[in-house]
Amino acid sequence: MVRNIVVLGGNSHPDLVQSVANILGVPPCNRILTKFSSGESRCEIQDSVRGKDVYIIQTGFGGNGSKLNDHFMDLCIMISACKTGSARRVTAVLPLFPYSRQPDLPYKKSGAPLFKGGSENGKMDYTFESVPATPAPDLPRTLGLTNGSDITNRLAKTTSLPNGTSAGAMSPVKPINGESYLGANGQGVATPGYTTHDYENMSHVGAFQAKPGYKQWVAQAGTLVANLLTCAGADHVITMDLHDPQVQGFFDVPVDNLYGRPLLKRYIQTHIPNYKDAVIISPDAGGAKRATAIADSMGMDFALIHKERRPTKITDRQNATMMLVGNVADRVCILIDDLLDTGNTITRAAKLLKKEGATTIYALLTHGVFSGDAISRVKASAIDKIIVTNSVPQDEHKALLGPRLDVLDISPIFAEAIRRVHHGESISVLFNYD
Amino acid sequence: MSAEMANEIKLISGRSHPELSEKIAKRLGIEVARTVSLNYSNQETSFTVGESVRDEDVFIVQSTATGDVNEGLMELLIMISACRTASARRITAVIPNFPYARQDKKDKSRAPISARLVANMLQTAGANHIVTVDLHASQILGFFSVPVDNLYAEPSFLRYIRENFNTEDCVIVSPDAGGAKRATSIADHLNTAFALIHKERPRPNVVGRMVLVGNVEDKIAILVDDMADTCGTLVKAAAVLKENGAKSVLALVTHGILSGNAIETLNSSVLSALVVTNTVPLGDKVQRCPKLRVIDLSPTIAEAIRRTHNGESVSYLFTHAPV
Numbered sequence: 094m095v096r097n098i099v100v101l102g103g104n105s106h107p108d109l110v111q112s113v114a115n116i117l118g119v120p121p122c123n124r125i126l127t128k129f130s131s132g133e134s135r136c137e138i139q140d141s142v143r144g145k146d147v148y149i150i151q152t153g154f155g156g157n158g159s160k161l162n163d164h165f166m167d168l169c170i171m172i173s174a175c176k177t178g179s180a181r182r183v184t185a186v187l188p189l190f191p192y193s194r195q196p197d198l199p200y201k202k203s204g205a206p207l208f209k210g211g212s213e214n215g216k217m218d219y220t221f222e223s224v225p226a227t228p229a230p231d232l233p234r235t236l237g238l239t240n241g242s243d244i245t246n247r248l249a250k251t252t253s254l255p256n257g258t259s260a261g262a263m264s265p266v267k268p269i270n271g272e273s274y275l276g277a278n279g280q281g282v283a284t285p286g287y288t289t290h291d292y293e294n295m296s297h298v299g300a301f302q303a304k305p306g307y308k309q310w311v312a313q314a315g316t317l318v319a320n321l322l323t324c325a326g327a328d329h330v331i332t333m334d335l336h337d338p339q340v341q342g343f344f345d346v347p348v349d350n351l352y353g354r355p356l357l358k359r360y361i362q363t364h365i366p367n368y369k370d371a372v373i374i375s376p377d378a379g380g381a382k383r384a385t386a387i388a389d390s391m392g393m394d395f396a397l398i399h400k401e402r403r404p405t406k407i408t409d410r411q412n413a414t415m416m417l418v419g420n421v422a423d424r425v426c427i428l429i430d431d432l433l434d435t436g437n438t439i440t441r442a443a444k445l446l447k448k449e450g451a452t453t454i455y456a457l458l459t460h461g462v463f464s465g466d467a468i469s470r471v472k473a474s475a476i477d478k479i480i481v482t483n484s485v486p487q488d489e490h491k492a493l494l495g496p497r498l499d500v501l502d503i504s505p506i507f508a509e510a511i512r513r514v515h516h517g518e519s520i521s522v523l524f525n526y527d
Numbered sequence: 528m529s530a531e532m533a534n535e536i537k538l539i540s541g542r543s544h545p546e547l548s549e550k551i552a553k554r555l556g557i558e559v560a561r562t563v564s565l566n567y568s569n570q571e572t573s574f575t576v577g578e579s580v581r582d583e584d585v586f587i588v589q590s591t592a593t594g595d596v597n598e599g600l601m602e603l604l605i606m607i608s609a610c611r612t613a614s615a616r617r618i619t620a621v622i623p624n625f626p627y628a629r630q631d632k633k634d635k636s637r638a639p640i641s642a643r644l645v646a647n648m649l650q651t652a653g654a655n656h657i658v659t660v661d662l663h664a665s666q667i668l669g670f671f672s673v674p675v676d677n678l679y680a681e682p683s684f685l686r687y688i689r690e691n692f693n694t695e696d697c698v699i700v701s702p703d704a705g706g707a708k709r710a711t712s713i714a715d716h717l718n719t720a721f722a723l724i725h726k727e728r729p730r731p732n733v734v735g736r737m738v739l740v741g742n743v744e745d746k747i748a749i750l751v752d753d754m755a756d757t758c759g760t761l762v763k764a765a766a767v768l769k770e771n772g773a774k775s776v777l778a779l780v781t782h783g784i785l786s787g788n789a790i791e792t793l794n795s796s797v798l799s800a801l802v803v804t805n806t807v808p809l810g811d812k813v814q815r816c817p818k819l820r821v822i823d824l825s826p827t828i829a830e831a832i833r834r835t836h837n838g839e840s841v842s843y844l845f846t847h848a849p850v
Contacts, residue, residue, distance in 0.1 A: 132595055
């Protein structure tokens with residue numbers, strides 16, 4: 094039992110809130126958090142927060158009929174409500190930090206433009222070269238899948254989709270796909286299947302063309318989100334496995350970045366037979382550090398997949414765009430990454446590993462967002478077992494993927510972090526036991 | 528010659544109300560800037576500017592659509608922030624219907640003052656100037672430390688009444704005490720009678736008992752308010768006015784939010800017409816509700832943008848509606 098702590102939960106992940114509150118031995122704070130019929134969020138905190146240490150848990154995940162931006166605004170409103178309600182300190186707990194993955198810029202740092210032929214878009218089968226769906230006026234369009242639909246459903250949907258928008262009629266201000274993003278009935282977002290990687294594909298936004306001579310400017314929302322949280326009144330932020338650790342530097346308030354690594358390591362030790370003989374793989378160079386940290390501490394071999402994004406006049410694309418550094422023949426492979434969004438990177442990596450002779454492929458990820466076609470893609474992939482944490486709700490994904498998906502519980506880590514922050518104890522010792 | 532180079536208006540439109548942006552752009556004789564907003568499959572909003580805004584005078588038009596307020600607000604914040612980091616000289620957020628305007632006070636313990644939060648967020652994102660229309664409470668201006676131009680739909684309403692009715696037959700009615708000032712102002716300009724309805728409101732979005740103060744017998748009663756949400760108040764007020772002998776009842780409302788069952792409520796009400804402005808995207812509501820009339824407010828907004836850009840006074844627009 095901890096006194097003076099208030100655990101307040103948003104709508105994005107009620108299960109996590111409940112289990113963190115249970116571990117801390119405090120009931121979650123009573124609150125009303127709904128929407129007015131006009132669409133504005135309505136928030137009322139029903140328990141006193143005066144002089145209390147408030148922890149607001151809201152993960153950056155929209156799905157199951159809810160929207161990410163709604164959750165984020167709710168979080169800001171809750172923070173502000175607690176602040177005006179004289180809370181002593183307000184800590185925003187974001188297991189998955191929204192907007193932490195900055196979009197890939199359309200141009201490389203060297204300035205070389207990245208053009209990809211539009212012809213490879215719109216493939217229906219998940220092949221090695223499958224890229225996330227990028228609808229454009231003249232291409233077959235894939236609407237973003239809600240996680241519940243299966244692939245046949247999706248194909249049916251795609252073929253029946255009227256493709257009437259001509260390039261000329263499409264002006265930049267019109268909603269993409271000619272469909273309003275405002276679901277008139279308020280439920281179910283029409284999410285086009287764009288991913289943060291779409292900026293590699295110049296055709297990604299249909300008729301949209303930058304003015305001649307101007308390189309388009311893509312909003313990088315990470316700093317904004319950090320500023321908005323502090324502006325709402327957050328005194329402290331707790332999150333887990335930030336995609337870019339630099340995001341920590343966007344804040345003027347303390348940020349505790351927890352690691353999912355110990356959980357993943359324990360899973361490897363307890364669930365993978367003969368894990369010492371397995372190889373840890375990083376699916377891209379960016380995650381190499383994360384993966385080597387695990388490999389080193391456990392004395393395991395390490396390999397890396399190098400993604401070549403610069404198109405080099407490819408005929409045999411498969412070999413040119415991805416190469417494996419290391420040996421995996423006849424071994425168990427463990428892919429380590431921080432985030433699974435559309436699942437493109439990880440499934441492509443798995444495919445390559447199978448080709449190189451891997452026997453069994455495990456994929457361990459901290460955040461399993463499974464957006465867009467991810468579920469179908471993972472189902473069709475060579476991954477034998479995929480392991481994620483419950484930083485975002487996993488019930489639906491579990492139902493769809495069945496025994497192929499294992500979910501690790503992060504609520505003890507967050508509960509312990511909250512307890513330690515509250516008592517002013519060190520957080521770093523949480524991650525020193527290896 | 529001034530030291531600074533002359534800059535241009537860049538009009539950027541969000542996804543919530545492209546029609547309004549187009550009308551404003553047309554009025555200003557410019558084109559809407561090449562930008563694109565989209566949602567990734569993980570629902571994060573992305574925004575791309577396709578032309579230089581460096582050292583330009585940027586105006587971002589974003590209304591907030593009914594049912595999707597947070598989506599529109601977040602998009603607006605990202606647009607502002609993107610223009611800020613792209614070195615725009617000045618960023619003006621044109622928000623015809625200010626979101627969360629009704630949550631402007633701590634009316635219960637631990638209730639959020641969301642309007643103030645929105646004001647702070649806009650400034651945090653980098654807005655240098657705000658243009659809005661008929662704020663629910665003018666005190667919201669005090670939440671900002673940047674200039675806010677609060678435009679009025681009143682001149683457009685006055686013209687509508689003068690063009691469509693004989694003002695001597697009319698009586699202007701305020702559906703609640705809070706709107707009395709707005710209604711009396713119109714009544715004074717038209718030189719007509721004024722009445723007021725007093726209501727008790729037990730819970731939000733629920734309307735209690737209503738009492739009419741004033742005489743509406745054999746007159747055309749014109750209800751005036753700043754927003755019509757579920758229309759419960761308006762329809763009940765209209766019924767009270769009819770009971771008190773009004774010949775016909777119509778309503779003039781700036782922001783037609785029309786959420787929930789508003790359209791059905793309106794269609795089955797005694798209101799002969801609901802006149803709204805196009806500050807809120809109405810979608811197919813005009814087709815679904817034959818009683819709905821729309822006044823175009825884009826000339827007023829466009830003129831405010833032009834005057835702001837040129838450094839001219841905007842107060843002329845408080846009393847005159849550009850044609």
